Amino acid sequence: MHHAPNLQVLSAFAFRPLLIAVATAFSIPAIAADANVAIDLPTVPVTGNPLGVASDELVVPIAVISGRELSLKRESTLGDTLNGIPGVSATQFGPNASRPVIRGLDGERVRIMQNGTSILDASSLSFDHAVGVDPLIIEQIDVVRGPAALLYGGSAVGGVVNAIDHRIPKEQLEGATGRAEMRFGGPSNTRNGAAVIDVGNGIIAIHADAYTRRTDDLDIPGYAVSRRKSEQDGTPRENRGKLVNSSAEGDGGALGAALTFDNGYIGTSFSTMNNNYGVVAEENVRIDMKSNRWDVASEFTDLGGMFNRVKLRAAHTDYEHRELENGSVGTTFKNRGLESSIELGHRPLGALSGVIGYQFNNTNFEALGEEAFVPSVNTQNQAAYIYEELAIAKHKITFGGRLGHTTVDSKDNANFGTGQSNSFNPNSVVLGGLYNIDSNWSVTGNLSHNERAPSYFELYANGAHMATGQFEVGNTDFKKERSKGVDAQLRWKDAKNSFSIGTYYTRFSNFIGLFGTGNEIDVNGEFLPEAKFMTVPAVFKGVEGEAKFNIANNLNLNLLGDYVHAKDLRNDKYLPRIAPLRLGAGLHYQRNSLGARLDVLKAFAQTHTAENELKTDGYTNVSALVSYKLPTKLNLELFAKANNLLNQEIRDHASFLKDISMQGQRSILFGLRGDF
Template sequence: MYDINQSQMRKAFACKPIILALAALFTSNAFAEETNIEIAPVAITGNPLGVDSDELIVPVSVLNGRELSLRREGTIGETLNGIPGVTATQFGPNASRPVIRGLDAERVRIMQNGVGILDASSLSFDHAVSVDPLIIEQIDVVRGPAALLYGGSAVGGVVNAIDHRIPKEQLDGITGRAETRFGGPDNTRNGAAVVDLGNGQFAIHADVYKRKTDDLDIDGFAVSKRKSEADGTPRENRGKLVNSSSDGDGGALGASLTFDNGYAGISYSTMNNNYGTVAEEAVRIDMKSDRWDVASEFTDLGNVINRVKFRMAHTDYEHVELEDGEVGTTFKNRGVEGSFEAGHAPIQTGLGNLNGVIGYQFSNTNFEALGEEAFVPGVNSQSHALYLYEELPIGNNEKTQHKITFGGRLGHTSVDSKDNANFGIGQNNSFNPNSFALGGLYSLNEQWSLTGNLSHNERVPSYFELYANGAHIATGQFELGNSNFDVEKSNGIDAQIRWKQGKNSFSLGAYYTRFNNFIGLFDTGEIEPVENLPVAQFRAVPAVFKGLEAEGKFNVANNLDLTIRGDYVHAKEKRTNEYLPRISPLRLGAGLQYQLNRFSIRLDALHAFKQDNTAENELATDSYTNVSALVAYKLPTKLNLELFAKANNLLNDEIREHTSFLKDISPAGQRSLLIGLRGDF
């Protein structure tokens, strides 16, 4: 269960400098006494009907409250790395997207408050995600296809970062949190604070954060021994990952009118991030993203339509790549995305009451790349889709629940490139992706249940898969797209067995996904004569992804909990029977947590096995064991303050994530200690 105080779901205020952020917490005259409560694990993502995560068909992991606070890392990818089925691209410590079940980039949809983020992070591994974990209040991770509700780019899964920047509930008073951290392998110095205040009808939210890091400390050389032996790359830069520092900040203001049956609100947020790209010692990225959000939801409306929800975001994203301080290439992405959803009242059937929603989703974005390293033209992308999701509970026994879920999505998308001197006359492509799913949950008894999900998913090729034609320096390749691609089609099955009794729980799941035409970037074996780079081309090939996931939590003694987890992915191209690149190896992990009064101690170990099931021209990675420890102490004050210390990589292993494009030149940090203070009211 999650340990939170009575104000957990609506937290707020901060000041930009770290000291002022803490001062906001200490000087408030509206502190509440600490009250620890237990709440059910609730997943906002993955089910539009708002059921608990225990009742979802698809596997969902939820991080919030104290658990999220103590787990935060510098990126969304690293914050989630280690959850069963989830790894990270790890292009150095500053750019890392989640990888779910071996799928990344355009197959994992990253959202903020239920609306897709708009940046350039899927275009290139060195581009950071435009969401900072410091201000996030909850992260939902859907493992497996969620294309019905969120589009074809969710064929691998969904990561939804929730920040409560638009208050959704009535608030009479003030709530907030503040947090600061120092240390770690990158000598991080960061702080964040958020506040919400309201008078019962009108609520205001504010947050602000500041993050600064130095170059990452590593044990040994940045270049792996395997790479040096394979191509003669010298092993230099011992002890430091050169050009991996960062300096970022951001904040937001939001407000909403709240009612007994809903809310309507608006927010504005900004984010700045300047960081080194690791792959090129003289290149830094200076990123800025401004976003406006509008959202509303009303319930208990009537006997036909009983709920409506509207969400929309406009984003203005830009980053420049600085080469020795001079602007080299500029990437821009501007656009709007939103959805309107209506839920119908329960419909009585012979088996039970049918509940569901119908929704409309839309987006319109304009991407531009300007400069010497612009390997894709300007592109306008527009999409429209209708979706339906229905649940049919079966039986009236509250102790054993059964249900069937089904739904579909019909869409139309256009991806049109613009005329460009380097890319020629613009091209127009349009697609009609359609997806369908059928799932079920069967309760064997009060403790045991089975879930299963069948899905057909269609994904529209991304703009860079269609139109790329140039040198991509970050990956060291000359990339070629294919404007003749059709929609990427896949069929999958996902099943889980779950057990829960009191505080103890366990789940074991398996999945199998077959792609008719998996679009991947493959080395052609040729060298582009002008840029002198290996040529890589996007091709569509049949492929199969299959794997296992397990996790459990057990109360083994008073105040002592044991957690276990594990995952395995196996991915091959079917035509040649070759392994696909950057697939995570088998991982097994376990942890112990002891809590007594104000003290909490946690010890975790994650072992990743050697990965030698590699693609052509891909190097293997050795096994590693990452042992970490956490000690936390709640201070004996009227304020709800907690002091904590985190030790990472205690064995000082050389950790190279196989999912990372830079695994052979950018290892994870060495053994380190981080100290922090968090508090809420």
């Protein structure tokens, strides 16, 4: 694979001597302290509302993880980091590839972004493809649940996950600020490290970060193959205690800079990531992934005239991964593209405030090699959107609309025939409201109509997909996928105590899903079950809730729960890979330098299964964490995380590999983190 010379220099300079970077980062607090400079990280507006209101003022259901909480919750993948948030599960294709699943919806229906623009990779095409961002460098993650997230992409009927970093500084900074952390242990013998630093003189701010990650094959409490699968098709139960071919190694980093002003900034950054990991579904296959990304961003506020705020974002990504079979390149996937958006906020018109915006992206996807089951495709999306809030006393009404145009054009290919062209005009609208009953209680609700253009693989797939063990067939006659939804939340907040419970109902008139046909296709002498993308009427409904109660001076009780019920209305059958009922509780203690947590997550058995889908046993995952802030001038904290203390066989029903893979055995991970 070709590496540009400047990337080689960056890799050699930034990634290998990570420990030097960590040491350097922690030597700077003394310099800043001597200069008596007050330093603080900028607060990032919450995704889900372009007006920048606080999360408890949002009409849409949202979860925000940042700071120390995110640092202690980080896992090896984005999906596993978010798994367990009410309404969120994960695809979990082994420990190295996992996308978030929101309210039972995954793939293209969950839009994954980095700083407000799409992460361009191949993770929605196949569950064994990792997401193109590493949790080690993320500063904040926002999870917006439900189709009210339509401002961030017409396909986001499930929701939006926005991974936020400070690679382009957005605030004036004088002095230096940063963080670093190292981790060792866990069920995969993790050796991770990351360092982040920002420096500035009040006008120019510069950012740098670097990370490295190494893991061995995952230790598991039993056989990788489930008893049910072995009894069903005779698959032998081998390799007890070890998930073969699940090791990984990777590194990455970024450099960014910005000019900062009293009312805005303009900046750019370059980031790169490398990831080499085993595909647990195929013992001799590894994926060697590389992604380079340029970002440009600017925002200015307090402007005169009708429009008093402008925000510009653009990102160009060059993504490539090679699937190595016994060390030889089998199939290569490439995805290159540009996404940009401009957003204008108008000055208040009485009690009305809002924004208008325009988004555009152009991506070129290529699959080259023996196992390429989709042709090369160019996809273009453009959309105009509007979002408005009308304040009525202490209440508000919100409105959002999106008009889009999408073209999906395949290229001529010897295996797929003459190229084809498809175009769609997906339009979406949402109406919401927030009613404050009193100073503690409030109710929110959203009504939405959402349209999604079919993805390139839903249209053009035609070949053996070895990661899922199926011969997948698309349909070029698909129309727009349409759905209507309603969700509502009841919220309560009083000082350190809070509570929310919500429910939702989404009905698809033509849900695009991958369904087995019962036929078998001969692929070089091996017969694979045929699966076709088809449209069916479908309903997704559920409930989710969480609560936090301060039960003593330094002790909090956290509660959570969620449930999804999803059916194919064509034949009144359940849809596949839907997470079961989950209930959780945790005690979190913090006093001075000492912190401790004990969390229990109970996932019930999933017996509501689709055709040819095996049931999944329930489990109880008990985890614990102890942290201690060291009595030093530096803000250093030691922590130890224990997971799966009952050493149970944890198989998540939302995972495509649940019957040949599981989560790790009882383990302890040790870490050191710090910030200044």
